[in-house]
Structure formats: C-alpha cells, structure tokens
Amino acid sequence: MIRAAVCLDARLRTHQGQHAAAEVLLQHALGNGFGLPAAGTDLVHDSCGRPAVAAHPEVHVSVSHCEGAVLVAASSARIGVDVEWLRPLDRFALARMLNPAEIDRVLRSPDPDREFFRYWTLKESYLKAVGTGLGYAVKDLDVDVAPDGTASVRSRQAWVGLDERFEGYVLAFCSLDSGPGDTDVALERRELTRL
C-alpha cells in the first residue's frame, strides 16, 4: 500500500512552508500507515536528495512540492511521487524531457498543457523512485498515457499511475515493486489548518 497525503493551498508558496507541511504530512502518513510515532520519523537525504526515514530504512518515502501543493507518500515498496500545478507548458522543458513521439502526442492532444504535465510528473515519479534524479537520460524513458489517463512505462519494471481528481493539479505515483498492495494508492487530502 502506498500511503499518500496531499495538501493543496495557495499559501504553500515558499520552500520553507512547503518543507514544514511535508514533514507534518509525512508524520501523518507514517503514523497512519506504519504505526510509527512522530518522534521516530526524522528524515535523512542521500547524495541525490532522496529522503529516507533514518530509523526505518524498510519504509520508503517520497516528497514532492510545487507552488500551492505538497504531496508525500510512504510505502514498503520503492516509490516516487510528483505533483505539478497546471500551467502553460514550457517549450524548452518539453524539448528537454520528452522524446519526439511523446512531444508529438502532447502537441496533438486536445489539452497539450495537461498532457505535458502528465508525462512530466510520470517521468519525475519514476526518477524519484529509482533515486537518480536529474541527470538520467529521461528522454529514453518511454511513457504511455492512454486517453482515459491510464499510464505505463515501457521496458521498465515499474508501475505508474496518475491522479487528476484535484482541479488544477496533476499527481503521479510510481512503484518499482509489484507485490500485493505495492501499487494500491491510499491518498488523503489534508487541509493546511489541520496539518
């Protein structure tokens, strides 16, 4: 099970605020999903910036933030998550991150901005799960998104999924493991005042 929590709030504009919100959201996810007390959930980061729970290396965590949103997840599977707010796509990022077939699909889409951020967040979630971050040959990562939003990554042992229930945002999840429950996402929305 991927235990995820998201906070969507226009006040989440600064990195400090997003970081503080992520800590609280993670404590919540780790407490609810794994019974870990808040005092035992201090995070460490590896050389690629990937977070981990110092006292519980068996639990994998992932954190993403953008303007107005923080998304966290915890799981016994190796996971990655990403959230982006929908805005006009940047053609430089498009050319940098997507391969020609993906660019073609984005530009032919009835909603190119949304389609672009689907691909972007799916790729980011995979990179976070793998732990390589930027620098990976991301164009070589072939992502497919069906018209109904079902997503997949070609030639990789990975499950990816989109969540577009929140207006103005695209959320993506990736699990590198496929055991029972490893691809089930339990997502909870938390309000800033209740963090």
Next chain:
Amino acid sequence: MNLLGAITNLVKDYAEVEDDQLTRATDPVRDLHLNSYDMMSIIGRLESDLGVEIAERDVRRLVTLGDLDDYIKAKLQT
C-alpha cells in the same frame, strides 16, 4: 552582457529574487527553491539562447550558477 549576467537574468524569470542575491555560489534549488521543472526549463532555454548542448549526464554536477557559467564557457570555447 557577460554570460553570468545572462544566466542570472534568466533565473530571475523563475524566482522572485533581487540581483544582489544572485552570485556564482547561488544554488538555484537550495537557495532559490526552484524545482526540477524550473531547472529543466532554465537549462533548455540556455541551450536554445546560447547554442550549446548541456548533456543529461552533466546536469547533476551543475549545482551553482558558477558551475553553469564555467560549463557553458568551456562549451563555447570548444
């Protein structure tokens, strides 16, 4: 305008920051809180504007604005 000036001008499009806050030592992710999307947009624009290619394998070690400045200068000289 020198190269570092062009880089800082571009970064200012993505971060609410004053000129005197941007130096060669500035880390856009750590200091300006830009995310991966911002960084890829900036790198893509630098490639387009300056006619250089910034290899994927090199992106991870381009941490500061000074790193970017040095890397692009070296590329422009080859």
